[in-house]
Amino acid sequence: MPYTLTDHSVAISNPLLNFNKKYILLISTISALGGVLFGFDTAIISGTIPFIKSYFQLSEVMLGCAVSSILIGCGGGAMLAAKLADALGRKMALFTCAFLFAATGIGVALAQSLFIFILFRIAGGIAVGAAAMVVPMYIAETVPASFRGRMVALYQLAIVMGILLAYVVNNTLSDIGENGWRWMFASQAIPAVLFFIALFLVPETPRWLIQKNQHDKAFHLLSKTGGKGYAEAELLTISHSFSSQSAGKLKDLFLPRYSKVLITGILIATFQQITGINAILYYAPEIFKNTGVSAAIASMQTIAIGVTMLVFTLVAIWLVDKAGRKKLLLAGCVIMAISLMTVAACFHFNFYQYYLVLIFLLVYIAGFSASLGAVTWVILSEIFPNRIRGLALSLATLVLWLADFAASFSFPVLNKQFGTSATLFLFAVFCLIYFFYIKFRVPETKGKTLEELEIQLIEPGV
Numbered sequence: 001m002p003y004t005l006t007d008h009s010v011a012i013s014n015p016l017l018n019f020n021k022k023y024i025l026l027i028s029t030i031s032a033l034g035g036v037l038f039g040f041d042t043a044i045i046s047g048t049i050p051f052i053k054s055y056f057q058l059s060e061v062m063l064g065c066a067v068s069s070i071l072i073g074c075g076g077g078a079m080l081a082a083k084l085a086d087a088l089g090r091k092m093a094l095f096t097c098a099f100l101f102a103a104t105g106i107g108v109a110l111a112q113s114l115f116i117f118i119l120f121r122i123a124g125g126i127a128v129g130a131a132a133m134v135v136p137m138y139i140a141e142t143v144p145a146s147f148r149g150r151m152v153a154l155y156q157l158a159i160v161m162g163i164l165l166a167y168v169v170n171n172t173l174s175d176i177g178e179n180g181w182r183w184m185f186a187s188q189a190i191p192a193v194l195f196f197i198a199l200f201l202v203p204e205t206p207r208w209l210i211q212k213n214q215h216d217k218a219f220h221l222l223s224k225t226g227g228k229g230y231a232e233a234e235l236l237t238i239s240h241s242f243s244s245q246s247a248g249k250l251k252d253l254f255l256p257r258y259s260k261v262l263i264t265g266i267l268i269a270t271f272q273q274i275t276g277i278n279a280i281l282y283y284a285p286e287i288f289k290n291t292g293v294s295a296a297i298a299s300m301q302t303i304a305i306g307v308t309m310l311v312f313t314l315v316a317i318w319l320v321d322k323a324g325r326k327k328l329l330l331a332g333c334v335i336m337a338i339s340l341m342t343v344a345a346c347f348h349f350n351f352y353q354y355y356l357v358l359i360f361l362l363v364y365i366a367g368f369s370a371s372l373g374a375v376t377w378v379i380l381s382e383i384f385p386n387r388i389r390g391l392a393l394s395l396a397t398l399v400l401w402l403a404d405f406a407a408s409f410s411f412p413v414l415n416k417q418f419g420t421s422a423t424l425f426l427f428a429v430f431c432l433i434y435f436f437y438i439k440f441r442v443p444e445t446k447g448k449t450l451e452e453l454e455i456q457l458i459e460p461g462v
Contacts (some may be wrong), residue, residue: 019226024143027202028151031138034094034131035155036191037101039162042126042281043069044184046302047170049283051181056114060416064409069118071405073125074132075398081130086211089204090138095196098367100127102192109186124188124349125401137389138382141205144226145449149320152381156374157313162191163281164306171303210238237451238386253391261383261457264442265396271434272376273403274302275336276427277368279411280361281305287361290420291352301358308362312369324446325375326438332371333435339364340428348421382445385454386430 053063077097085093104124111117135155143151169187173180209218215235222231253262278286284302321327342360344438346352384392414423445453 019144019147019230020224021147022403024147024151028139028143028147028154030198030202031094031135031142032151032154033191033195033198034097034135035158036162036165036195036341037188038128038132039159039164040188040191041101041124041162041165042159042278043166043302043306044170044188045070046281046284047166047174048181048184051178052117055178055181056116056117060412062102062114063264066114066118066121066410067412068405068408070121070125070128071230071401071408073122073127074129074401074404075125076122077126077129077131078133078394078397078401080126081133081397082390084130085134085137085208086229086390089208090134091199091202091204093134094138097127097131097134097174098122098192098199100129100197102189102196103435105185105188105192109182109184109350129397129401132400136377136381137393138205140450141207141389142203142221142225144230145447145452146321147380149325149378149446150317151319152378153313153317153374156369156378157310157317160306160309160313160369160373164303164310165191167303167306171300180298206234207238208333211386215239218349237449240451251393252388257458258385258388258392261385262392262395263381265380265392266399267437268376268379268442269396269400269402270403271396271430271437272372273400273407274427274430275333275368275372276340276424276428276430277373278404279407279418279427280364282434283411283415284361287420288358291357304362305365306363309369309373312366313374315403316374320375320378321446324444326442328371328375329438329442330435332367332375333431335367336372337428337431337435339367340424342432344421344424344428347419347424379442379445382448382450382453383443383457385458386450 048066049063051399052058052066054065056062058066068162071287077192081093084096101124104120104127107120108117108124111120132307136152139152139155166184170184173183173187176183203221206218209215209221218238219231219235222234225231226234252258288297288301316328339360343357343364346350346357346360380393380396411423414426448456
């Protein structure tokens with residue numbers, strides 16, 4: 001009798017299967033460290049803003065360009081990563097990201113003109129954007145369904161660790177003189193080099209190996225993950241998903257059968273950014289200084305943001321495979337909207353007592369970290385079919401970076417023209433819109449194999 005997906009579903013849920021949890025955790029943790037590069041660069045710019053604004057004599061518009069220029073590269077990196085990851089493998093793509101991130105950090109640090117500064121920021125963005133697309137895909141293609149949510153969420157944990165590390169570096173180097181900003185940027189080479197070295201310990205993904213007809217290697221890796229029975233079942237299912245359809249091309253993304261899932265992925269990516277997270281992270285010290293605190297206290301408060309992100313990302317990792325993706329997203333949107341509206345009210349009425357701004361921004365950060373922060377990457381790594389996963393994830397990640405660019409570039413301008421209150425209230429409105437979209441349009445993906453989700457989400461016969 002021919003092998004069926006139902007047979008496979010029973011096989012992977014069999015309690016007699018003995019998954020190699022230590023191995024799964026090792027490869028997921030190492031690959032997730034690519035998120036440190038993303039998080040470090042997201043936050044390191046916040047400590048350099050007063051220095052580069054003075055050094056390059058920047059207006060608000062040019063400051064927005066300097067801060068958000070990396071996101072142009074991120075978008076390009078997300079699209080280039082699909083071809084690189086499909087042609088050379090997910091692992092080689094991550095090696096390239098690590099090398100480029102280290103080199104560009106040093107390049108930004110040595111910049112003597114705004115043009116060179118922005119040029120290296122864009123080049124660094126290529127590395128960050130590519131890593132943001134490849135890391136979740138690598139983990140989703142490597143680990144079993146029952147572990148996938150937690151392991152992909154490790155990527156967000158790594159992002160948060162990078163953010164916290166950058167805040168600590170900023171606070172440490174802020175008083176060493178006018179060239180402190182150069183050391184801040186140069187320091188990003190350290191985590192990049194460590195990530196490069198650690199990548200030698202991880203394998204290629206089984207799904208990429210099967211796509212390239214390297215079935216023996218894929219079988220070996222799958223056996224190492226869950227034993228011979230698991231490997232046989234997975235190999236058959238994954239091979240069938242590739243053999244029943246040709247390799248995906250860019251034009252295939254826009255086939256009618258993929259339209260629903262592609263639109264879902266694009267909107268999930270967009271809402272993660274237009275709900276305000278990176279705009280707030282980039283300009284957190286400036287927001288806190290607007291409440292009347294000193295620059296030193298504002299810098300310390302940003303470290304509190306980093307710690308909060310770390311703690312509540314761990315909450316997300318704990319809950320994502322228990323509560324499910326959808327419940328976390330819904331709860332996060334409500335918490336974020338309420339928090340932003342409260343902070344907006346504080347700025348509107350000039351009420352800065354009792355640390356209310358700090359407290360509710362931390363609540364906002366907690367809500368984001370336990371939901372949109374981690375769950376977005378999980379869902380994006382799950383919903384696209386094998387045939388177009390690389391290209392579709394690249395497109396969704398590109399849109400995410402474009403949304404990030406729009407939010408980050410517009411924040412200082414909106415903040416100056418309309419005030420902090422109106423700007424934060426706008427982000428709150430986006431949180432509420434996203435709540436209703438999730439409730440009625442986003443599917444639950446918890447506990448399902450990538451191949452099961454492909455059958456569920458793709459329009460048959462279209």
